[in-house]
Amino acid sequence: MASSDADIDFEVRTLGPRTVPSPLAPLLERRRTSHHAVEEGDRILFDDTRSSSERRGEGELPSLEAAGPRRKIFFDPSKTRVGIVTCGGLCPGINNVIRALVSELTTHYGVRRIHGFRNGYQGFIPEYGHDVVDLTVESVDGIAALGGTILGSSRGEQDIGQVVDCLERMGISILFVIGGDGSMRGAQRIAEEIGRRDRPIGVVGVPKTIDNDIPFLDQSFGFQTAFSEATRSIRSAKVEARSAPGGVSVVKLMGRHSGFIACYAALAQNDADFVLIPEVPFAFDGPGGFLEVLRAKVRSQGHALVVAAEGAGQELFTEAEAEGGLVDASGNKRLQDVGRLLRQRITADFAAHGMELNLRYIDPSYVIRSVPANPYDSVYCTRLAHAAVHAAMAGRTNMVVGRWRRRFVHIPIQLAVSTRNRVDPNGDLWWSVLEATGQPASLGEGAEAIEVPAFGGQ
Numbered sequence: 185m186a187s188s189d190a191d192i193d194f195e196v197r198t199l200g201p202r203t204v205p206s207p208l209a210p211l212l213e214r215r216r217t218s219h220h221a222v223e224e225g226d227r228i229l230f231d232d233t234r235s236s237s238e239r240r241g242e243g244e245l246p247s248l249e250a251a252g253p254r255r256k257i258f259f260d261p262s263k264t265r266v267g268i269v270t271c272g273g274l275c276p277g278i279n280n281v282i283r284a285l286v287s288e289l290t291t292h293y294g295v296r297r298i299h300g301f302r303n304g305y306q307g308f309i310p311e312y313g314h315d316v317v318d319l320t321v322e323s324v325d326g327i328a329a330l331g332g333t334i335l336g337s338s339r340g341e342q343d344i345g346q347v348v349d350c351l352e353r354m355g356i357s358i359l360f361v362i363g364g365d366g367s368m369r370g371a372q373r374i375a376e377e378i379g380r381r382d383r384p385i386g387v388v389g390v391p392k393t394i395d396n397d398i399p400f401l402d403q404s405f406g407f408q409t410a411f412s413e414a415t416r417s418i419r420s421a422k423v424e425a426r427s428a429p430g431g432v433s434v435v436k437l438m439g440r441h442s443g444f445i446a447c448y449a450a451l452a453q454n455d456a457d458f459v460l461i462p463e464v465p466f467a468f469d470g471p472g473g474f475l476e477v478l479r480a481k482v483r484s485q486g487h488a489l490v491v492a493a494e495g496a497g498q499e500l501f502t503e504a505e506a507e508g509g510l511v512d513a514s515g516n517k518r519l520q521d522v523g524r525l526l527r528q529r530i531t532a533d534f535a536a537h538g539m540e541l542n543l544r545y546i547d548p549s550y551v552i553r554s555v556p557a558n559p560y561d562s563v564y565c566t567r568l569a570h571a572a573v574h575a576a577m578a579g580r581t582n583m584v585v586g587r588w589r590r591r592f593v594h595i596p597i598q599l600a601v602s603t604r605n606r607v608d609p610n611g612d613l614w615w616s617v618l619e620a621t622g623q624p625a626s627l628g629e630g631a632e633a634i635e636v637p638a639f640g641g642q
């Protein structure tokens with residue numbers, strides 16, 4: 185199978201022919217008749233959303249390789265040494281992935297040497313002096329109940345040559361990288377450097393971010409936990425807002441480029457009157473602008489609740505403020521603080537209109553991101569980790585695992601970092617938010633008009 189787009193590669197590389205019988209082969213024999221068994225060449229259609237008549241004449245559709253155990257594998261488990269590293273921001277479920285990688289490698293494949301590199305890519309660079317920890321089924325027992333990552337994480341560029349030197353020095357055969365798009369770009373460069381050195385070392389990623397903005401994943405792990413946790417802040421904010429005259433609560437949630445957490449949390453806890461997300465620009469002033477509509481809401485309802493994703497309203501900052509913006513250690517743009525701007529503008533506006541205001545501001549970002557995974561995400565993390573182990577043992581490299589259209593698949597890293605998943609302002613999710621909040625179609629002149637009717641009599 186090949187892609188219909190010459191620029192995009194849907195094929196995952198394999199280090200070499202698979203000659204070693206998998207210890208899982210007997211188990212696979214037993215379920216050969218099951219339609220869930222993965223056969224060589226099984227692929228999942230990449231884009232099956234259009235009808236066959238719409239697709240007529242377009243030829244073969246792109247597809248992704250199905251994940252799952254193979255009967256023959258590339259690595260001999262008795263000689264395989266594995267490394268695991270976690271990079272970037274925290275996310276519920278990282279420890280679940282670590283635990284499941286270790287237990288699958290150990291119990292099903294019989295791999296005996298698994299090492300955890302500490303504090304992200306720093307862990308490979310001798311100058312930092314981080315220790316390398318041995319990971320066993322016993323040492324990872326119970327870690328799923330903890331938030332964060334037992335290995336630690338970091339941002340910031342590291343020398344890829346030195347990372348690969350370390351892998352070679354330690355005789356690592358497979359490196360698992362649990363991280364976001366930045367980490368995956370790093371993993372891709374590590375795999376490429378390994379390729380240049382012609383070494384049989386596999387690099388397999390388990391994509392992580394609470395922002396849920398990784399493409400070709402039905403959902404990223406930890407996202408469900410994160411938005412569930414966010415509902416608690418929304419509930420508290422509602423209690424605060426309606427308990428005081430002129431009560432306005434603002435809840436700022438994570439979401440640099442995408443408003444998924446804000447949208448899902450607002451829909452799950454139906455208390456928000458306004459949801460502001462990066463995908464939908466808005467204006468403060470003018471007829472139908474945010475401030476005017478907010479005042480109207482407080483007059484009619486007595487209070488109001490605003491949920492804002494951290495990436496919302498970035499267009500409202502002056503050019504000077506935006507230019508003064510910094511980047512974090514990894515080069516990610518540091519966003520302007522929409523929470524501060526909302527507080528300033530709402531306070532000034534209510535004062536200018538002689539309206540009483542009791543403003544409450546809640547920013548639960550780190551509280552949300554550091555909780556342990558909920559039961560759904562725990563299961564999901566386990567399944568992703570198992571898929572990653574099967575792929576890696578079969579010699580796949582320069583890829584990540586994901587669940588796409590409800591099937592676990594192998595995705596080349598290049599494809600996984602090629603774009604970003606964002607809330608579609610014309611899609612069902614955003615429509616549901618508009619319906620649930622009674623938000624007008626467009627907040628303010630100059631804001632991007634969204635073609636939906638106004639709700640809630642606004």
Ligand SMILES: Nc1ncnc2c1ncn2[C@@H]1O[C@H](COP(=O)(O)OP(=O)(O)O)[C@@H](O)[C@H]1O
Binds near residue numbers: 272305342364366373
């Ligand atoms: N293009 C890149 N090439 C190599 N390493 C990168 C690249 N982008 C990011 N990284 C590294 O990956 C790690 C995590 O990246 P970061 O953007 O902070 O988090 P995330 O992986 O969650 O997006 C950092 O150590 C960073 O330096």
Ligand SMILES: O=P(O)(O)OC[C@H]1O[C@](O)(COP(=O)(O)O)[C@@H](O)[C@@H]1O
Binds near residue numbers: 273364440512
């Ligand atoms: O940990 P930091 O540097 O404060 O980063 C905060 C950022 O991390 C995130 O939680 C996700 O970041 P990742 O790109 O690491 O997944 C964002 O929502 C947030 O903007």
